[in-house]
Amino acid sequence: MRSLDDIREEYEFLEGDERYRLLIELGRDLEEMPAALKTDATLVRGCSAAVWVYPTGEGDKLHFLADSNAAITKGIVALVIAAVQDRPAAEVAQMDVTAALEPFDLKNQLSSNRTQGVPNMIALVQEHAQRIAAQ
Secondary structure (H helix, E strand, O other), X not given: OOOHHHHHHHHHHOOHHHHHHHHHHHHHOOOOOOHHHOXXXXXXXXXXXXXXXEEEOOOOEOEEEEEEOOHHHHHHHHHXXXXXXXXXXXXXXXXXXXXXXHHHOHHHHOOHHHHOOHHHHHXXXXXXXXXXXXX
């Protein structure tokens, strides 16, 4: 998975529809999430499209599998995952993921129904990080 900095560098260079294409590409590049993991327990609430996030990883390093049934939403979840993927849980628990995503200006780039679930995606990732960091 590409780093958030690499993605941001490319994103800032693009405009309009090209940014949508980049988000779709990011979603396609997500690690495959097995269908068996797409359950009610891994479903992110509050998203207009179905979004599933499943934590994996070893030790205190976080790793997530994620998927969505909508291409652009899948790209948005890929951005969220890129911000935290393979980082130590304690670091992610203290991280301001929302601030890390601010350069993408998603609220102004995308319709509100596409971004309404982003806070819930971030909360889910950080709650998992806090549980792992507290162990």
